Amino acid sequence: MKKIILLFTILAFTFSSLQSQNADLGQIHGNFQMDAQLYNNDSLIGANVPSEKMGLNSYANFNYTRGKFNAGIRYEGYFPALNGFDAKNNGVGIPYKYASYTSEDLTVTVGNFYEQFGNGLVLRVYEDKALDYDYALEGVKLNYKPYKGVYIKAVYGKQRYYWNTGTGLVRGIDGEFAINDIIEKLADKKTKLTLGGSFVSKYQADKDPIYKLPENVGASAARINLYRGKFSLTGEYAYKINDPSGVNDKIYKPGEALIVNATYSQKGLGIYASAKRVDNMSFQSDRNADGKDLNINSLPDITKTHSYALLAMYPYAIQPNGEIGFQAEVIYKIKKKSLLGGKYGTTIDVNYSRVHNIQETQINDTIAIGESGSLGYNSNFFEFSKEVFFSDLNIEISRKFNKKVKATVVYQNLVFNNSVFNNGNYHKTIYSDVAIADITYKFTSRKALRTEMQWLRTNQDKGEWGMLMLEYSMPHWFFSVWDMYNYGNPEENKQVHYYYGAVGYINKANRIQIGYGRQREGVICAGGVCRYVPASNGLSVSITSSF
Amino acid sequence: MIMKKYTIIIVSLLIGFSYSCDKIEEPFKEIVDVTPVDTSNTTTRVYVKRVMVEDFTGHKCTYCPAAHRELDDLIAVYGSKIVPLTIHAGDFTGLDAEFITDFTTTEGTAIYTDFQVGSTPKGLVDRTIYDGNLSLFFSAWGAAIQQQLADTLIKVGVFIENSYNDANRELTSEISVEFFDNYSDTLSLAVYYLQDSIIAPQIDGAQYPNDHVHDYEHKHVLRGSLSGTYGEEIISGIITKNQIIEKTYKLTLDSEFNEDKCTIVAFVLDTETKEILNVEELEFKH
Structure with missing residues (x-):
């Protein structure tokens, strides 16, 4: 296998060098990312130093394209993995490699690949390096378009499990039918x-001595996407044995x-609503895997992902064993040159999401809810449990006052069930309010100072926080400093300042950032998928590049 | 024509996949027949191949009681062929006004780190690999135990004799290790002590989502070692059949620990891989 990889790499670079002499030899594109951190001990925030004193995660993709042929590899190296990443990552190699070609209406891919069927309820194999997830399949993928408007995908393979593949086999097929393309009289x-x-x-395989386990587990899904003018309605239902x-x-x-999304949009107004119910829908290619490993499917998030630090203090993590909820969002832009809108207009974004546990009742008097080796529980499809997992009301108002000043203010009211999300600091339910002001002052068209003031109030967990950030940007460079202060921590010795400073240099496709300071313990999430991040103190360097 | 061929392939795949479902009917549990281990090649003492299960846990780990229940189920089937250890380590072991008992140990934290356990609930079964993994989610413990018990030929046996002095709370534990084959290896002996039936709070999201359990029974809790985390080397090189190695360990028990609920766990492990060859458990006051 190593010889094949070496040969492939030599070929790729040979093509690259020949490309400069002859354009017909195809193209090579790629990118590189490196994140390194040098750790300091900081007992006040519980930051530890690994034996190696530092960690480094690095990745590089090289993709070659010539006509209907594509091939690529990804290098990965963890020396060792940064704190908070699974130590099973430690090592270096080329875990991702593929080749594909298209002949007529059929595309064949062999090697490693990612794929998604519909909304991902039964299959979404993807990667997110920041979250330490890579569910790539290794095997064969076919994409086939037999008729106009008909798209078939088939996948067959094993999933990536760090530097190996998981024990289970995944087989899947998906068909999509664009009715307006298939029936000509509906085309217009x-x-x-x-x-x-x-x-x-x-x-x-079933090797369990106690339980009779299904060796083949099937999941199926049906979906509909409907668009008419400013309206859209999409939905998908999945069932797993x-x-x-x-x-x-x-x-x-x-x-x-079940997931249902509806949208309406017109100039100056956007309305979005979604609802979701999940019941026992974890789907992994190894039934003994940790919850974060070897996931075949992905259950879409219906809460808003926040970027401001204190808004994202208590992020939602999807509960595959059971959750029911909804989200609604209205974005309205008040007209320019109106009394309320001001000279440049004002945008108001109101978002509300709420997620509960599903209602569960005992199957009979002798079996406890969720008892191993039973049918678990009964649950009425549309009934909400009284147990609130998460509720987030947030209002964001953005306005440009003049050519130099623009500002965004945000308010959030949050309910967060910490006993479910289990982020390491147990308090049953956290109720918080967050207020944020983000003001940007432009000195010139390319030089600006941005100031973030954030405040979080809660009587639970670590109590109140305040944060001030200043960020100055100019051509090629940015400088930022902030202090996140946990002044309300009920334990006085933990009322800590999390100070941090960073400098960044950007030149076309290259970006280098160097930072130093404290980073709080927490959880980062994207799309409801989360990773625990331990507290750290030290120097961090981040480089990204592409060609 | 080509189109038809492709369509046939796709339809065949679809039909093939649609048969790929195994619906299991009740009862979902097997009736497991645990046959006695062949002990015919032992000398005067009765030696049994037992499997050590190290259950990494935390009193603030909401999913961990599910692993405790799984271990109870397995013990109900395999009885004393399983030697369970509950090791409190990882992110969910912190203390506060409600969770006041520190269950963590230097040894437990070292094992958690050295074996890259990474999260709880996870477990080690004889510190050996099952399905490519050392650190196993609890649903795999049964199959891994089965794998370890499949080989009924005992290569090494462990025997414990304890004497406990109530007056000064001193335990003397005499461990004998006996080999039943001629082979070459480097082996160590490690001796831990556990405390059972400790009543203290525990979060249990699956069974008690609305409140944590105030009077949870913490079982088989690792409290420390008499030999260091990975023990001491007892033999290196040629091992002779029926060779016996004897070691004596002493411990003065902390006054907070209930000696009536304490046990000694002694095990022989491969010095290099740390894989456990055999293990034995005995109460302090036997």
Whole structure:
């Protein structure tokens, strides 16, 4: 295998050098990312220094394209992995390599690949390096377009598990049918309809001495996408047969998931609403894997992902064993040159999301809810449990006052069930309010000073926080300093200043950032998928580059 | 024509996949027949191949009680062939006004770090690899135990004799290690002590989502070692059949620990890989 990789790399670079002499030899593109941190001991915030004193994560992609042929590799190196990343990452190699070609209406991919069926309820294999996830499949993928408006995908392979593949096998097929393309007389209709269906099956041998485990577990889904003018309505329902696993504590209840999204948009107004129900829908190619490993599917998030530090203090993590909730968002732009809108207009964004546990009742008097080796529980499809997992009301108002000054203010009211999200600091439910002011002053068209003032109030967990950040940007450079101060921590000796300073240099496709200071313990999430980040103190260097 | 071929392939795949479902009917549990281990090649003492299960846990780990229940289920099937250790380590072991008992140990933290356990609940079964992993999610423990018990030929046996002095709370533990084959290896002996039935709070999100359990029974809790985390080397090189190595360890028990609930766990491990060859457990006051 190593020889193949070496040969592939030599070929790729040979093509690259020849490319400068002859344009017909195709193209090579790629990118590089490196994140390194030198750690200091800081007992006040619980920051530890690994034996190696520092950590380094690095990645580089090289992709070659010539006509209908594509091939690529990804290098990865962890020396060792940064704190908070799984130590199983430690090592160096080329874990991702693929080749693909298209012939007529069929595209064949072999090697490693990512894929998503519909909304991902039964299959979404993807990677997110920041979250320490890589669910790539290794095997064969076919994309086929037999008729106009008909798209078929089939995948067959094993999933990546750090430097190996997982024990289970994944097989899947998906069909999507663009009705307006298939039926010619509907081609010009204003209403556009697309239907889709997926089936995914996994195989894993049963070696359990106590439980009778299904070796082949199938999941299927049906979806609809409907568009008409300013309206859209999309939905998907998925069903999975019995799949006892570590994550669901070995219950044999079938799994279900439903997601519905509706949008309306016109100039100056956008309305978005979504609803979701998930019941026992964790789907992994190894039933004994940790919850974050070897996931075949992904259950979409219906809460807003925040970027401001204190808004993101208590982020939502998807609960695959059961959750029911909704989200609604209205974005309205008050007209320019109006009394309320001001000279440049004002944008108001109101977002509300709420997620509960699903309602669960005992199957009978003798079996506890969720008891291993049983059907688990009964649950009415549309009923909300009284247990609130998460609720987030946030209002954001942005306004440009003049050519030099623009500002954004945000208010958030949050309810966060910490006993569910289990982020290491147990308090049953956290109620918080956050207020933020973000003001940018432009000295010239390319030089600006941005100031963030943030405040978080809560009586639970670590109490109140305040944060001040200053960021100056100019051509090629930016400088930022901040202090996040946990002045309300009920333990006085933990009322800590988390100060941090960073300098960044950007030149076309290259970006270098150097930072120094304290970073708080917390959880980072994207799309409801989260990673625990331990507290740290030290010097960090980040480089990204592409060609 | 080509189109038809492709369509046939796709339809065949679809039909093939659609049969790929195994619906299991009740009862979901097997009736497990645990046959006695062949002890015919032992001398005067009865030696049994036992499996050590190290359950990494935390009193603030909401999913950990599910692993405790799994371990209870496995003990109900395998009985004393399983020697369970509950090791409090990782992110969910912190103390506060409600969670006042520090269950962590230097030894437990070292094992958690050295074996890259990374999160709880996870476990080690004889510190050996199952399905490519050392650190196992609790749903894999049963299969891993089965794997370890599949080989009924005992290469090494461990025997414990304890004497506990109530007056000065001193325990003397005499450990004998006996080999049942001629082979070459480097082995160590490690001796830990556990405390059972400690009543203290525990979060249990699956069974008690609305409140934490105030009077949870913490079982098989690792409290420390008499030999250091990975013990001391007892043999290196040629091992002779029926060779016996004897070691004596002493411990003065902390006054906070209930001696009636304490046990000694002694095990022989491969010095290099740390894999456990055999293990034995005995109460302080036997």
